[in-house]
Amino acid sequence: MSTFAAKRLQKEMAKIHQGLAPGIFFVNSPNLQHWQMDIQVLDSNPLYAGKTFRLNFRFSNNYPIEAPEVTFIRAPDREIPMHPHIYSNGIICLDLLSSGNGWSPVQSVESVCMSIQSMLTGNTKNERPEGDEAFVLREGRSVRDIRFVYDDPTV
Template identity: 65%
Template sequence: MGPVPTFSRRLKRELLNMQKELPAGIHIATADDLSTWEMDLEVLDQNPIYHGKTFRLRFKFGKNYPIEPPEVMFVRTADREIPMHPHVYSNGIICLDLLSTGHGWSPVQNVESVCVSIQSMLTGNTKNERPEGDSQFVMTPMRSVRDINFVYDDPTV
């Protein structure tokens, strides 16, 4: 038997740390294997759009994690909906530079920090709407979230 791949060691360590303690409003829903985890996320402030709601995030990890970001998206379940947000498409795909290789992702990020960032993104939202072009976007076939080349607004340019 060969050495344990880096992503396996890293994910096992992350899961162990998260089982001990997670920030308020973030809970492990499933983490039965090292390729896919689901996390439940609550917005803890009094944001009227999300008050009392819990959302589910699905993380899919590739062999190059943590060098490459996991694929992260909201998923609909029997008791979880996909949040209305200007950066969340109705199919659950999230437009967030943190989740993109070459943009905001860094190997120091982890599942917990991604959850906290998305929780913060929801907390700050004041618009109960989908991104522009949502209906057309969700009709476009794709193999993977990684196939999407989002264009991010950079106010410093």
């Protein structure tokens, strides 16, 4: 891991141990390049009431210039949330997580978790993305290799 990435992650880890935003919990980090975080939706969204979800973060040598790979994972008492932008294999379609226009080096693990919390909070559809079954059958590729097309209905 590059010195810059390692220093940034050490700084973020120190901040995490001082405290996190409500509904965000550090789970573990076997090394600097791989972290797990739990998140809860704190509002009264009935789709996620009482549930906790686990996020897996993988950091490249280019972090924070490059976005981390972030996916939901199954764990004991943890499921992958139903959402129109979350595939059943845990891959999240969120522009913030693309190293293109959505990501900024000012983002952090905590701010990513907060953005995903917000995404879940606003959801009203208990469904997977269109084409979920075909998408998850294409195994063996990195999350970084996926290029989502984001549709902005306001344009």
